[in-house]
Amino acid sequence: MATDTREVARRAASSRAYYAAFWHLRVVAISRFGPLEASGSQVHGELQSVIRLWDEELANKLKELRIVRNVADYMAAVPFPVARAVRSVATAREVLSAR
Secondary structure, X not given: OOOOHHHHHHHHHHHHHHHXXXXXXXXXXXXXXXXXXXXXXXXHHHHHHHHHOOOHHHHHHHHXXXXXXHHHHHOOOOOOOHHHHHHHHHHHHHXXXXX
């Protein structure tokens, strides 16, 4: 269970890393292709599909970040090591450089 404040901070960092990447790429995708059609949780998958149209590696990075975010946010019984959080933040930084 995620009761250690350091682990909670790692989980929060990974969650925020995903959302930073998500919102950045959402703006980029809308500027390239127009509004996304999906709403709610479906928009995450649609965004990955739209990104895949121009950069498969970038879409895979966003997918990876979402998987880690889901573990961070919803799987408290699964250990969340420092390396996972560091990798999430580094991946998000790479995504944030996308235009």
